[in-house]
Structure formats: C-alpha cells, structure tokens
Amino acid sequence: MDPAVPQAVRARGGRDMNAVAPIGDRPPPHNFEMEMGLIAAIMASNRAYDRIADITTPAHFADARHSRIFEAMAKVIEQGRQANAATLHALFQNDKDLEDVGGVAYLAKLQASAVTIVNVKDYAEGLRDLWVRRELLGIAEDVRQEVHRFEVGHRADSVVEEVEQALHDLVERGDARGGPVSLAAAGDQAMTRAEAASKGMFQGLRTGLVDLDEKLGGLEPGTLPVLGGRPSMGKTACGVVMALNAARTGAGVAFFSLEMPAAQIARRAQCQIAGVPLEAMRAGRLGPEAWSALQAARETFAKLPFVIDDRPALSLGQVAATARRLKRKKQLGLVVIDHLTLMGTPRGLEARKVEAVGHNSGGLKRLAKELEVPILCLCQLSRANEQREEKRPQLSDLRWSGEIEQDADIVLFVHREHYYLTRSEPARSPKDSDAQFTDKRLRWNDACEAAQGKAELIVAKNRDGGDGVVRVAFDGPTANFSDLDEDLP
Numbered sequence: 001m002d003p004a005v006p007q008a009v010r011a012r013g014g015r016d017m018n019a020v021a022p023i024g025d026r027p028p029p030h031n032f033e034m035e036m037g038l039i040a041a042i043m044a045s046n047r048a049y050d051r052i053a054d055i056t057t058p059a060h061f062a063d064a065r066h067s068r069i070f071e072a073m074a075k076v077i078e079q080g081r082q083a084n085a086a087t088l089h090a091l092f093q094n095d096k097d098l099e100d101v102g103g104v105a106y107l108a109k110l111q112a113s114a115v116t117i118v119n120v121k122d123y124a125e126g127l128r129d130l131w132v133r134r135e136l137l138g139i140a141e142d143v144r145q146e147v148h149r150f151e152v153g154h155r156a157d158s159v160v161e162e163v164e165q166a167l168h169d170l171v172e173r174g175d176a177r178g179g180p181v182s183l184a185a186a187g188d189q190a191m192t193r194a195e196a197a198s199k200g201m202f203q204g205l206r207t208g209l210v211d212l213d214e215k216l217g218g219l220e221p222g223t224l225p226v227l228g229g230r231p232s233m234g235k236t237a238c239g240v241v242m243a244l245n246a247a248r249t250g251a252g253v254a255f256f257s258l259e260m261p262a263a264q265i266a267r268r269a270q271c272q273i274a275g276v277p278l279e280a281m282r283a284g285r286l287g288p289e290a291w292s293a294l295q296a297a298r299e300t301f302a303k304l305p306f307v308i309d310d311r312p313a314l315s316l317g318q319v320a321a322t323a324r325r326l327k328r329k330k331q332l333g334l335v336v337i338d339h340l341t342l343m344g345t346p347r348g349l350e351a352r353k354v355e356a357v358g359h360n361s362g363g364l365k366r367l368a369k370e371l372e373v374p375i376l377c378l379c380q381l382s383r384a385n386e387q388r389e390e391k392r393p394q395l396s397d398l399r400w401s402g403e404i405e406q407d408a409d410i411v412l413f414v415h416r417e418h419y420y421l422t423r424s425e426p427a428r429s430p431k432d433s434d435a436q437f438t439d440k441r442l443r444w445n446d447a448c449e450a451a452q453g454k455a456e457l458i459v460a461k462n463r464d465g466g467d468g469v470v471r472v473a474f475d476g477p478t479a480n481f482s483d484l485d486e487d488l489p
Contacts (some may be wrong), residue, residue, distance in 0.1 A: 029133040030062035036110055039069055041078075043084050043111040051075050051276065052124035060124075060131040068092075069100055069110070085111045090255075132170065139166050148487035164321040200307060208245030210483050211470045214455055216410060219246075219334065219374035222363045223463075224407055226340070228379040228398055229414035230386070232457065235378050236260065236338055238414055238480035240268050242376060243306065243336050251333025252305040254326055257318055258342035262308040266301070268479055273297035277477035298465040305331055316363040327371050335371075337364065339378040342403065358403025365407045379404060381413070390422045411461035416474060418451035443477050454484065 038056070053074070061067040072091050076083040082287045085107040087372040092107070146159045204218025219225055219242070229235035236259070243253045257265050271278050274293035280286055281294065309322060320338070326332040337343070341357055349356040361377070368375040380395045398404050405411065426440040454472040459467045474482040 026054055028137055031130060032063055032066075034061055034123050034126055034130075035061050035066045038120060038127065039066060039073070040110050040112070041120045041123070042070075046077050046083055048120045049074065049083075051121055055121070055124040055128060060127045061135065065106075069107075079129075083379065089255065109164045125174075126435060135170050137171070139163065142166075159365055161318060161321050162389050164325065165317065165431060166377070184302065205242075205246045205251055206241045206249065208247045208248075209241070209457070209470070209472055209481065211472070214461055215468065215470055216462065219376065221372045221374060222463075223374050223409040224361070224368050224377065225374060225410040225413045226377045226379050226398075226404060226408040227414065228381050228393065230383075230393070231379050231418060233414040233416055234479060235414050236265075236479065237268060238457075238481050239336050239338055239376060239378050241272065241481045243334060244269055244272065244304070246334040247304040247306040248429075249333075250305065252331035253307070253334045253336065254323055254332060254367055255306065255308045255336045255338070256314060256322075257308055257310045257338050258312060258314060259338055260310070262310040265308050265310070269301070270294055270297045270304075271478045272480040273300060275478055275480075278479055279477065305333075307331075313342065313344040316346070316360050318368050319343070320363070321341060323371060323373075325365065327373070331369065334373060335368070335375040337375065337377045340364075354403065358407075361404050361407040377408075379402075391415070391417070392456070392458060393460075405461065409459060409463045410459070411458075413458040413460055415456045415458055416451070416454075417456070418448060418454065421448045421451055455481065 028323075038052070042052075056070070058071040058074075061070055069088065069092075072088055073083040074089075076087060081087065085104065088107055089104040092103070143159070143163055150399060187385075202215070205219035206213050206218050206225075207216075216225075216473070217249040227235050227239060228323065229238075240255075243255055247253045255265060267278065267281060270276075271281055271294075274290070274297040276286070276290045276294055280290065280336055286294070307326070311318070319335075323332060323335055326463050342363060343360045345356045346359050364375050364377060379398060381393050384397050385391050385393050392415050395405050395411060397413075398411070417450045421444070424444075426437075426444050428437045428440075432440070453475065455472050457470040457472055459470065460463075474480070475482070
C-alpha cells in the first residue's frame with residue numbers, strides 16, 4: 001500500500017469496533033444479538049448460508065469472535081462439509097479469545113439461540129447496514145485527522161478527492177446487488193432492448209445526427225466511444241453537438257474541456273444554436289438579429305443539464321470523482337472528455353506516454369461501465385494520414401493507438417475532404433500546356449465545390465455493429481454539424 005495515500009482513501013476490509021471513535025457516550029453502531037442470530041441460523045441449517053453468501057462478509061460483524069466464526073463456517077460449508085458447534089470446535093480449540101468466553105460452550109450457546117432461517121436475509125442486510133455506518137464513522141475520523149494535517153503539498157482539494165474515493169469504495173464494497181446473472185436473464189434484457197429499438201426507442205443517447213444514430217443505435221450506456229480527428233477537423237465541435245443534443249433530451253452532461261476554457265465551449269454551443277458565426281461573436285461584430293439569437297441561445301442554456309469542467313490536466317481520479325458526484329445526484333447521462341491525451345499522467349508513467357494513455361483509457365472504460373453512462377472521448381490523431389495520398393484516417397492513426405483502440409467500443413473519425421483540397425491547389429508543371437493546366441484547375445475547383453459544406457464521420461470500429469461512412473453537413477462559420485440533405489449536389 002502506498003504510504004503517501006491518506007488513511008481516508010484506503011479500502012478497508014472492516015474496522016474493529018475499538019478502532020472507531022464513539023460519538024460522545026455512544027458506542028459505534030452494532031447489534032451483537034443479530035450477529036449471534038445469523039450465525040445460529042446457519043448452524044441450524046447450512047443451506048441458509050447460500051441465501052446470504054453474496055451479502056455478508058466477515059467484516060460485517062462488529063464482534064471479532066463472530067467474524068472469525070462466520071469466516072470459518074463459510075470455509076467449511078464451501079468445502080462441502082457440515083458447519084455446526086461440534087465441527088467448528090476443532091478449528092477453535094486453540095483460540096484463546098474464544099476460550100476466554102467459554103470455548104465449545106459458547107459455540108453450543110450460539111447454536112441453541114437459532115432463530116427461524118426465514119429471518120436470515122433480514123439479519124444479513126441489517127448487519128451490512130450497521131457495518132456501513134461504522135465505516136462512515138471511521139472515514140469521518142480519518143477526515144478529521146486529515147484536515148488538521150498542515151504539510152507542504154497537502155492541500156484541502158486533494159483531501160476532498162480522496163474522501164470521495166473512500167465513499168465510493170465503501171458503496172462498492174457494501175453493495176450487494178452485483179454478481180452473476182443467468183444467461184436467460186441476460187437474454188431477456190437483450191430482447192427488451194431489441195423490442196424497444198424495433199419501435200424506434202433507442203437504448204443509447206441520440207447524437208443529434210440521424211444517420212449516425214441509425215448506424216450506431218445511439219451512444220449506449222456503459223460504453224467508451226472515441227471520436228478522433230486531426231486539428232481543424234471539428235472534433236470538439238462535433239462533441240459539442242452530441243453533448244447539446246443529449247442535454248436537450250434531459251440527460252445530464254459533464255463536459256471535461258482539457259484544451260479550451262469553458263467560455264470557448266459555451267461560445268461554440270451558443271453559435272451552433274443561434275446560427276451566428278464564431279468569428280463575428282468573438283469580435284463582437286453583431287447586428288440586432290444576431291444579438292437576439294445569441295440571447296435566445298443563452299436562455300436555452302439555463303434549461304439544459306450541462307456542466308463544463310475546464311481544469312487542465314485532470315487526472316483519472318478527478319474525472320471519476322466529479323462524475324460519481326453528479327451520478328449520485330442523478331445529474332449524469334453523458335461524459336465527454338476533450339481530449340483524452342491531455343489528461344493528467346499517472347505518477348510513475350511520466351516517461352511512458354503509451355502506458356499513461358492506456359491507463360486513462362482503461363480507467364474511463366471501467367468508469368463508463370460502473371456509472372452506466374457513455375463516456376465520449378475526443379482524441380488527437382497522428383500526422384500519418386498527412387503523409388498519405390488518401391487522407392481519410394484509419395485506426396492506426398490514433399495517437400498512442402494500441403490501448404485506445406482496444407478499450408474503445410466505437411471509434412469515429414471526423415474527416416473533411418474540403419480542408420485538404422483547399423490546401424492542395426494544383427501547381428503548373430513545366431510540361432503542362434495552358435489547356436492542361438486550366439483543366440487541372442477546373443477539376444480541382446469542381447472537387448472543392450463538391451466537398452464544400454460536407455464532412456464524413458467514419459465508423460472505423462463498432463463493437464456491436466458494422467463500420468462504414470456517415471455523410472453529414474458541416475457549417476464552417478458556426479462550426480456546426482447537422483444532417484446532410486442528400487438531394488443537394
């Protein structure tokens with residue numbers, strides 16, 4: 001265990017009651033009679049253990065003797081043997097603590113206090129609740145000590161983050177809802193989703209781009225979609241479009257802007273909604289209609305569950321802490337990271353960028369599954385495509401590609417052919433006649449006009465579907481993506 005990590009964030013297997021400070025004259029929450037009743041019920045019928053095995057752990061017992069007895073019973077039962085006072089006595093005959101309270105007589109007393117096994121699950125849930133309360137008291141004590149520790153580099157913000165992590169770990173360890181599900185139950189879930197999709201009800205969040213939604217089925221909860229692109233392709237603009245549309249449906253959006261200040265993200269969103277050029281808003285060259293449209297867009301913002309965190313180089317832990325807090329408040333349906341390679345580098349991986357990016361992408365994948373929301377990661381591409389005649393990106397162009405490609409459920413690339421065409425104006429070679437050069441320029445000009453106002457969203461990876469290309473409209477002045485009218489030339 002890292003000695004630098006404060007006690008508040010260390011995952012506990014359970015606290016000894018004596019280690020938890022009482023409040024005033026009140027001892028930590030416990031119920032010894034309930035502990036005895038649960039053990040007695042299992043002794044009376046070992047089948048009762050199966051009903052609480054995924055709820056109760058030895059740490060849930062406040063009495064250390066009961067914790068050891070339960071742990072021994074679990075081992076005996078899982079080995080297929082009978083656990084009762086007689087069989088357990090052999091395991092505890094050298095246990096001084098147990099002998100001090102009566103040894104085999106105490107085990108017999110426990111067995112004699114058996115209650116009906118109908119109550120066993122209620123007892124297990126009650127003990128778990130008491131354990132959570134003791135853990136909370138322990139965390140509170142750790143926090144009290146941490147806030148009074150004034151040392152160089154020990155900041156209050158880090159304590160807040162660490163406490164949030166400790167609370168999350170407590171919820172995870174105390175949550176009895178997980179565990180295996182049958183194939184039949186999982187199949188029922190899959191059928192329910194298929195039936196909903198057949199009625200036009202997306203299980204995932206709609207991106208606001210109809211053809212893309214048809215291709216992907218929306219952004220599904222628990223997935224890690226990656227949106228990649230070279231600079232100036234519009235990946236941030238596309239991410240904002242998707243985030244705005246999610247917020248319009250009522251899904252809370254957390255937009256982590258590691259590259260731009262929050263005001264720039266808001267300006268893009270405002271211009272997309274109002275249809276006002278970014279340059280005009282930035283320079284303040286706005287007529288009355290534009291001012292009115294921007295004000296209306298600003299009023300729309302007040303109704304959207306959309307927050308922006310623009311702290312630079314956020315760590316995976318900081319992103320997770322913020323996202324979990326929003327999830328607990330039921331204010332989270334989509335997370336956007338702009339962009340992945342700007343996240344903070346974990347300690348010890350400063351010189352190993354590939355491993356650092358892999359650490360973050362893998363952590364975000366686990367976080368998406370934990371929170372049951374999609375986490376859309378924007379990602380920079382390498383310059384490899386600029387060295388090729390075919391400029392459309394491919395999976396190998398992902399910067400630090402191996403880990404990202406592996407973790408992502410979906411990989412999309414933003415590509416605008418017009419960007420490259422306008423930067424490749426044909427030059428006249430010594431061999432060109434006037435007619436040949438004129439033809440070159442006409443063909444180039446036609447290609448530029450055909451590509452104007454269009455973009456491609458290239459689906460390079462789709463874990464549960466096919467790949468392909470979705471053509472969309474792109475408005476450069478407002479940096480907005482929208483559905484493409486295919487009837488247009």
